[in-house]
Amino acid sequence: MQVCYPHSTARKTYCVIDNTISSFKEQYLKDGFVSGIQVESLEKMNSIKGEVENIIAHFHNNRSALRQCHQYFQWAYDLVNNDVMLDHVEAVLGPDIFIRASMVLLKFPYSPSVVLWHSDNAYSTMGETPCVSAWIAISEVTRANGCLKVVPGSHTQTFPHHTVVNENHQLRTCLTTVEEPDEKDVAYLELDPGQMILFDPFLLHASDRSYSDVPRIGFSIRFMTPDFPSVNKKEQWVRARGLANAPKNVRFFDRIEGETLDEKYAHLEKYNLITEK
Numbered sequence: 001m002q003v004c005y006p007h008s009t010a011r012k013t014y015c016v017i018d019n020t021i022s023s024f025k026e027q028y029l030k031d032g033f034v035s036g037i038q039v040e041s042l043e044k045m046n047s048i049k050g051e052v053e054n055i056i057a058h059f060h061n062n063r064s065a066l067r068q069c070h071q072y073f074q075w076a077y078d079l080v081n082n083d084v085m086l087d088h089v090e091a092v093l094g095p096d097i098f099i100r101a102s103m104v105l106l107k108f109p110y111s112p113s114v115v116l117w118h119s120d121n122a123y124s125t126m127g128e129t130p131c132v133s134a135w136i137a138i139s140e141v142t143r144a145n146g147c148l149k150v151v152p153g154s155h156t157q158t159f160p161h162h163t164v165v166n167e168n169h170q171l172r173t174c175l176t177t178v179e180e181p182d183e184k185d186v187a188y189l190e191l192d193p194g195q196m197i198l199f200d201p202f203l204l205h206a207s208d209r210s211y212s213d214v215p216r217i218g219f220s221i222r223f224m225t226p227d228f229p230s231v232n233k234k235e236q237w238v239r240a241r242g243l244a245n246a247p248k249n250v251r252f253f254d255r256i257e258g259e260t261l262d263e264k265y266a267h268l269e270k271y272n273l274i275t276e277k
């Protein structure tokens with residue numbers, strides 16, 4: 001692997017202290033995240049990587065096509081319902097768990113794409129409603145190819161955000177904190193394929209550009225609870241655990257329709273309006 005990233009000093013990679021759910025929860029509440037939880041095998045992640053590569057090839061490298069794959073593809077539906085992940089999410093959110101959104105987050109080799117410092121809460125209308133974000137490594141994820149970086153403990157505060165213009169920003173909206181965190185407070189979260197980070201919606205996080213020839217592929221998921229009051233437009237969610245009713249304007253779906261691949265691609269295209277950039 002060719003590596004030429006500028007800050008070469010090794011930093012501590014955060015990871016689970018042991019693999020019990022109670023120590024996970026303690027660490028999650030203290031730091032606002034836990035990284036390095038193994039949820040899937042390398043073999044499984046290699047097969048998922050192939051699925052993502054097929055989608056991205058079909059859409060001629062248009063990364064906008066990669067939102068809400070769990071609504072159309074069995075591999076993504078299975079991944080958002082991964083039991084090891086849900087056991088950890090349940091420790092934080094309780095027995096009723098809904099999946100609102102998923103997104104494949106891809107940086108091509110040497111891609112200048114960045115994600116600026118933000119908390120997920122600032123991007124959403126969820127207010128103080130409980131939520132957990134998951135980020136699963138589909139490829140190897142390192143500092144060189146733009147791993148997630150976080151500010152441990154930042155979830156206990158709120159930080160003002162504003163919208164800026166940055167043509168390399170990877171998310172559709174470019175909302176970022178008014179002030180950048182101090183580099184000495186930052187932790188870089190390197191992952192092997194199949195490992196996951198769970199983080200609090202108030203945690204500050206970001207990612208740098210890639211300086212590597214290895215594509216960086218991650219899968220992010222947003223988990224909600226029945227406390228979420230309603231959404232403005234109609235949305236389709238998955239009820240991953242529990243029996244609670246859906247929030248207003250939300251419809252649950254519980255299986256992938258038996259469509260052909262072309263029909264799935266057509267739906268994905270329609271959902272993601274991939275005629276835009």
Ligand SMILES: O=C(O)CCC(=O)C(=O)O
Nearest residue numbers: 105115120206207218220
């Ligand atoms: O994948 C990235 O680089 C950023 C992901 C992110 O901001 C998120 O999952 O909330």
